[in-house]
Amino acid sequence: MNVKPSDRASIRRTNLALVLRLLRDGGPRSRAKIADETGLPRPTITSLVAELIELGLIREGDSERDGSVGRPGLPVELDGTTVYGLGIEINVDYLAAVILDLRGSVTFERRIALDVRAAGVRLVLDQTAQLIREAAESVRERGHLVGAVLAAPGNVDTATGVVGYAPNIGWTRVRAIDELRHRLGPQAPALLLENDAKLGALAEYLVAAASDIHDLIYVTGETGVGGGIIIGGQLHRGAGGFAGEIGHMPLSPGGLPCACGRRGCWETMVGLGALLSLAADPEDPVHDPSLDVESRLVDLRRRADAGDPRTVSALARIADDLALGVALLADVLNPRAVVLGGWFAAFADHLLTPVREGVARRVMAPDAGGCEVLPSTLGFTAPARGGACLALDAVYRDPGDLR
Amino acid sequence: MNVKPSDRASIRRTNLALVLRLLRDGGPRSRAKIADETGLPRPTITSLVAELIELGLIREGDSERDGSVGRPGLPVELDGTTVYGLGIEINVDYLAAVILDLRGSVTFERRIALDVRAAGVRLVLDQTAQLIREAAESVRERGHLVGAVLAAPGNVDTATGVVGYAPNIGWTRVRAIDELRHRLGPQAPALLLENDAKLGALAEYLVAAASDIHDLIYVTGETGVGGGIIIGGQLHRGAGGFAGEIGHMPLSPGGLPCACGRRGCWETMVGLGALLSLAADPEDPVHDPSLDVESRLVDLRRRADAGDPRTVSALARIADDLALGVALLADVLNPRAVVLGGWFAAFADHLLTPVREGVARRVMAPDAGGCEVLPSTLGFTAPARGGACLALDAVYRDPGDLR
Numbered sequence: 001m002n003v004k005p006s007d008r009a010s011i012r013r014t015n016l017a018l019v020l021r022l023l024r025d026g027g028p029r030s031r032a033k034i035a036d037e038t039g040l041p042r043p044t045i046t047s048l049v050a051e052l053i054e055l056g057l058i059r060e061g062d063s064e065r066d067g068s069v070g071r072p073g074l075p076v077e078l079d080g081t082t083v084y085g086l087g088i089e090i091n092v093d094y095l096a097a098v099i100l101d102l103r104g105s106v107t108f109e110r111r112i113a114l115d116v117r118a119a120g121v122r123l124v125l126d127q128t129a130q131l132i133r134e135a136a137e138s139v140r141e142r143g144h145l146v147g148a149v150l151a152a153p154g155n156v157d158t159a160t161g162v163v164g165y166a167p168n169i170g171w172t173r174v175r176a177i178d179e180l181r182h183r184l185g186p187q188a189p190a191l192l193l194e195n196d197a198k199l200g201a202l203a204e205y206l207v208a209a210a211s212d213i214h215d216l217i218y219v220t221g222e223t224g225v226g227g228g229i230i231i232g233g234q235l236h237r238g239a240g241g242f243a244g245e246i247g248h249m250p251l252s253p254g255g256l257p258c259a260c261g262r263r264g265c266w267e268t269m270v271g272l273g274a275l276l277s278l279a280a281d282p283e284d285p286v287h288d289p290s291l292d293v294e295s296r297l298v299d300l301r302r303r304a305d306a307g308d309p310r311t312v313s314a315l316a317r318i319a320d321d322l323a324l325g326v327a328l329l330a331d332v333l334n335p336r337a338v339v340l341g342g343w344f345a346a347f348a349d350h351l352l353t354p355v356r357e358g359v360a361r362r363v364m365a366p367d368a369g370g371c372e373v374l375p376s377t378l379g380f381t382a383p384a385r386g387g388a389c390l391a392l393d394a395v396y397r398d399p400g401d402l403r
Numbered sequence: 404m405n406v407k408p409s410d411r412a413s414i415r416r417t418n419l420a421l422v423l424r425l426l427r428d429g430g431p432r433s434r435a436k437i438a439d440e441t442g443l444p445r446p447t448i449t450s451l452v453a454e455l456i457e458l459g460l461i462r463e464g465d466s467e468r469d470g471s472v473g474r475p476g477l478p479v480e481l482d483g484t485t486v487y488g489l490g491i492e493i494n495v496d497y498l499a500a501v502i503l504d505l506r507g508s509v510t511f512e513r514r515i516a517l518d519v520r521a522a523g524v525r526l527v528l529d530q531t532a533q534l535i536r537e538a539a540e541s542v543r544e545r546g547h548l549v550g551a552v553l554a555a556p557g558n559v560d561t562a563t564g565v566v567g568y569a570p571n572i573g574w575t576r577v578r579a580i581d582e583l584r585h586r587l588g589p590q591a592p593a594l595l596l597e598n599d600a601k602l603g604a605l606a607e608y609l610v611a612a613a614s615d616i617h618d619l620i621y622v623t624g625e626t627g628v629g630g631g632i633i634i635g636g637q638l639h640r641g642a643g644g645f646a647g648e649i650g651h652m653p654l655s656p657g658g659l660p661c662a663c664g665r666r667g668c669w670e671t672m673v674g675l676g677a678l679l680s681l682a683a684d685p686e687d688p689v690h691d692p693s694l695d696v697e698s699r700l701v702d703l704r705r706r707a708d709a710g711d712p713r714t715v716s717a718l719a720r721i722a723d724d725l726a727l728g729v730a731l732l733a734d735v736l737n738p739r740a741v742v743l744g745g746w747f748a749a750f751a752d753h754l755l756t757p758v759r760e761g762v763a764r765r766v767m768a769p770d771a772g773g774c775e776v777l778p779s780t781l782g783f784t785a786p787a788r789g790g791a792c793l794a795l796d797a798v799y800r801d802p803g804d805l806r
Contacts, residue, residue, distance in 0.1 A: 155769075165769075239738055243736050248767055250727060331649070333646050334643055334646035334648075336642040366558075
């Protein structure tokens with residue numbers, strides 16, 4: 001086979017990415033070990049490692065044992081101090097931002113309570129742009145922000161950066177990315193848009209992969225109920241990028257009205273609104289959208305922990321309806337795990353046991369088809385964190401692109 | 404890189420499979436063209452082609468133009484006369500068998516009306532074994548039956564060959580493959596078990612792939628409603644092999660009793676039983692399980708075509724409920740197509756328009772997320788045909804294994 005020069009350049013870039021991902025997934029290791037594991041010749045590895053060091057993506061690790069650098073036996077590792085990815089989430093009750101370094105550590109985290117529907121598109125985008133500025137500022141002196149991904153609670157067109165339809169924040173055809181670029185001017189980082197639950201699923205997958213779980217559905221309870229599907233370690237976007245729309249499954253025909261205009265969608269049964277209205281009267285402060293959602297949930301949790309009958313019975317009813325939809329999804333997709341995020345995670349100790357029992361009872365396959373129901377450990381930060389992961393993913397796919 | 408002898412043998416087998424699949428997917432072509440397309444050296448292709456010819460899997464194509472054989476410019480093509488795959492389906496009302504040759508042409512097809520639940524496990528397995536014998540006999544003098552795959556309407560353990568739970572035929576923990584092997588004795592072909600709708604999806608995918616559709620959900624209406632999911636051209640089996648269990652989605656809480664013991668499952672709304680009971684009184688001959696299901700459906704079709712109000716209104720109601728579940732699945736998975744099989748396909752000209760309208764109206768993404776609703780063109784033979792495909796797949800994955 002003749003290899004053309006253009007192919008050679010492309011093979012080199014592929015190999016740079018291979019080495020970088022090996023260090024991410026397997027941790028620090030020597031050039032000799034990398035050569036063994038990749039099957040690439042040692043001189044090639046030495047040259048690839050040199051280029052990754054020059055790009056600022058990896059560094060010589062602990063060399064205490066003999067004090068010298070550059071020896072093939074010494075470990076190299078990801079350098080967490082040079083490139084960063086930003087995730088920003090727009091949700092019903094808040095804006096959130098998370099910056100991750102290349103090693104996956106959080107270097108910036110911020111959440112602002114905001115009644116997004118009431119504030120209107122313009123003000124929300126103003127505040128989002130301001131949040132991006134602040135986040136970018138936090139790493140300006142330390143390194144390079146490779147990109148930012150915006151998470152929106154609805155269907156999105158990733159190619160054009162348009163939020164198509166996000167009923168819970170009242171957005172229809174909002175050119176979110178163009179508007180943010182306009183506000184940020186030449187200082188704008190590379191900006192992408194994705195659905196919030198898909199990004200949450202990506203963030204959860206990084207956690208689950210450590211337990212060898214590579215097929216999962218992330219189900220997040222916010223005002224709406226969102227879903228993200230990981231199959232074989234890959235985000236399942238669907239043929240048009242719309243997969244994971246689980247909040248409007250028609251599970252209660254003739255039930256409560258939904259923001260989408262129909263009745264009885266799953267999110268009317270298990271969304272934050274269902275919890276609040278089952279657990280508290282309208283004038284109760286837990287309904288106040290100007291208060292941060294997490295503090296309102298802490299209030300409800302306190303009541304549940306104290307055994308308040310109304311709160312306890314609201315949670316029991318929701319656990320039942322949550323199991324109904326989770327079992328349906330487990331029947332259709334037979335994942336290794338369903339990860340419950342958002343408010344479901346905040347009430348995991350109340351919900352998890354009855355949901356697991358309900359799922360085991362309902363799923364047609366024996367033992368729920370091997371599907372575990374797990375609480376998210378990332379809470380409300382999952383989508384923003386997933387956005388930061390996706391921004392960094394560009395580096396892992398093609399580190400040579402940083403030049 | 405050093406390539407060990409064992410690696411070389413394995414690379415050769417991989418390359419044999421590569422060439423064979425290229426001829427399947429791309430049609431007849433010359434050795435020179437194969438070399439170009441695979442990037443493998445011409446002498447390697449010449450040797451691989453010679454081995455595939457020796458294995459009886461491919462042959463020199465049309466050589467009329469100069470009468471000689473073996474020239475690099477002459478096309479080679481799949482040989483449809485040497486190896487065969489058998490699919491057998493056990494369903495509520497019938498047993499079916501299909502044999503395909505390597506080119507995907509049907510060389511044997513048979514369906515036997517049988518009330519499987521009433522007949523009992525033993526008699527059904529006796530008759531299935533007899534059907535396998537007849538099918539195998541049909542190719543005995545012509546070539547080699549590489550394997551047989553049994554399709555069952557329920558969840559199955561492919562590793563042990565046990566039908567776990569198939570409520571519509573009343574089977575629980577039936578060791579189907581062992582029992583068939585026992586009945587067939589040393590003459591038994593290699594036997595595997597798979598869920599019927601998954602096999603149907605495989606068969607449908609071969610049709611859909613020609614229209615560049617690589618993500619689809621196959622939804623088949625029989626007594627039960629089964630599903631098979633193809634993602635990126637691959638059958639999605641799920642973490643435990645149970646994916647595609649769509650018949651028991653709880654879409655009508657408190658609705659009609661289901662064979663699974665619950666109420667209101669989707670199959671009580673759109674399965675064959677729903678059609679029959681909505682369209683005809685119990686004493687009507689269309690309810691007689693001793694008559695072949697296809698002839699009973701022909702009877703009902705005649706009524707629908709003649710505008711019989713009861714039949715027409717039954718179909719309208721079912722179209723509505725079919726759209727409900729199809730839209731849910733399209734929201735969750737966002738496939739490029741949903742293919743309707745079984746009785747839905749037999750009534751496609753009555754169902755398709757209202758189902759498409761209902762799906763477009765219900766799916767959250769614009770234009771149903773790009774998802775088309777298509778009728779199966781394979782009808783009731785899809786699972787048996789998919790079984791035959793899967794049996795042949797072993798040859799496509801590792802042709803060297805035929806030695």
